[in-house]
Amino acid sequence: MTATDNSDSRAASPVIEFAGVTVTLGGRTILEDISFTVAPGETRVLLGPAGVGKSVLLKVVNGLIRPEAGSIWVFGEEITRMPEEALFPLRARTGMVFQEGALFDSLSVRDNTAYQLLQDPAISSEEIDVRVHEALRFVGLEETFSLFPSSLSGGMRRRVAIARALINNPELVLYDSPTGGLDPVTSTHIMELVMKERDVHHTPSLMVTHRLQDAFLLCSHHFDEQRNEAVPLPKGQTDPNTTFLMLDEGRLIFDGGVEALMQSKIGFVREFLE
């Protein structure tokens, strides 16, 4: 095999791969026999009602929860039984946005956003400031630089969490219900940021949501860098790199594109869509 073949196979290999993953917490099976992949440049939307294990699945991807059975590969490395310390370098390549933002209350927006960079003594304070400003500009919150999380609204906290996840130019982004509990205008703004990361930086991602409108917005729009806003795709077109997964009671019941989702005959999928 030539060097080109090697690099091709690496490029084509999935960013995330789940094979028969089962997760048990407190004696209860949360996820059962889950298998799917996330390809480079692909955005996968994980749908399902509350309490079916979506957030747990996202934490399993980042090694925050360990599976009972099955195998997980992230960036081509098997993390299933990887020790916690060996996971840190992989996590540094992944950005994760938590459900409620999970900002550190005792730190300013600057220190929250720069948390990962602050751990590296080689990065100067000036460089950190520049990168924090850049990340906060990306989410439209540059003016909050010196504020503390307690003085931010729910939507602003979520946007700072996105800035924190993206500051280190991650190779994979995990979004846990980024619009949960937000008003429609703020939700649309957050979804624009998700779209911006997808279309400007082409970062693969896995997004958990129970809101169909968010999922369809991602499929039907793309981010226009010139206009700095999300614009609809021409009629009948959808984003080919945005696909869906659906969970029901810990089992993966759907894996496919938007058309397959709309035409699915699976009872639960139909019920969820209607």
Place this chain on the structure above:
Amino acid sequence: MAISRIERTAKEIVLTMQEYHAFAWKAMTNIFRPPIYWTDFLIQSDIIGVGSVAIVLLSGFFTGGVLALQSAKTLANFGATAITGEFVALTMIRELGPVLTGVMVSGRNASSMASELGSMIVTEQIDAMRALGVDPLRKLVTPRIYSSIVVLLLLTVVADACGIAGGAAVTVYLNHQNATQYFHMAYEHIIFSDLVQGAVKPLFFGYLLSSVGCFYGMRTTGGTQGVGQSTIKAVVASAVLIISIDFLITHVLLSIFPA
């Protein structure tokens, strides 16, 4: 039914003990491998140490005073009021200084550690920290344990000094005895083994209160109610452990340094 409940409870206790020891061992040994968060160590020393000075100072002073008050009458029956200074100083240095400081600091700081870390667990801040590539045990627990050990030793010295001063105040102003005699007796009868006992105990108590506080905090489940439960467990367990371990340490030290 009753037997199975006892069996389940016994298993839970053994499992908790096992988890606590694994947790504390890992947190303690983190100091030997980088990264070591020295800034957090200093911040925690300030919060735990400087923040506790007032309560330690007051409780030490009044405990010394009470000791002098209570002992005066009994000692007078034997015509031994002259040894009040020795009695107060030895009791404070060997026993009450370390135990009182341990219990007071655990009431203030084991609870705050459990509630702070518990809140971080329920708001996913601990998960966020792990996701950002930082080990929460290393960043949050290790600095708290080592700073508690160091500052509890210093706070115990403060409590001992205040206790002896409180005893002196009572002896001079209420019992109308001689201050020089009080301090002379205290100074003359304190020997090396007393100081060793007084210095060894806070090291164990500092370790206990911080590791128990952090352990219950990091095990929090069930939202804000769970944070409350963790805080209660941390305070109760650390106070009971301090008093029980004090008995063991005293027994061991007395066998090493017999009177």
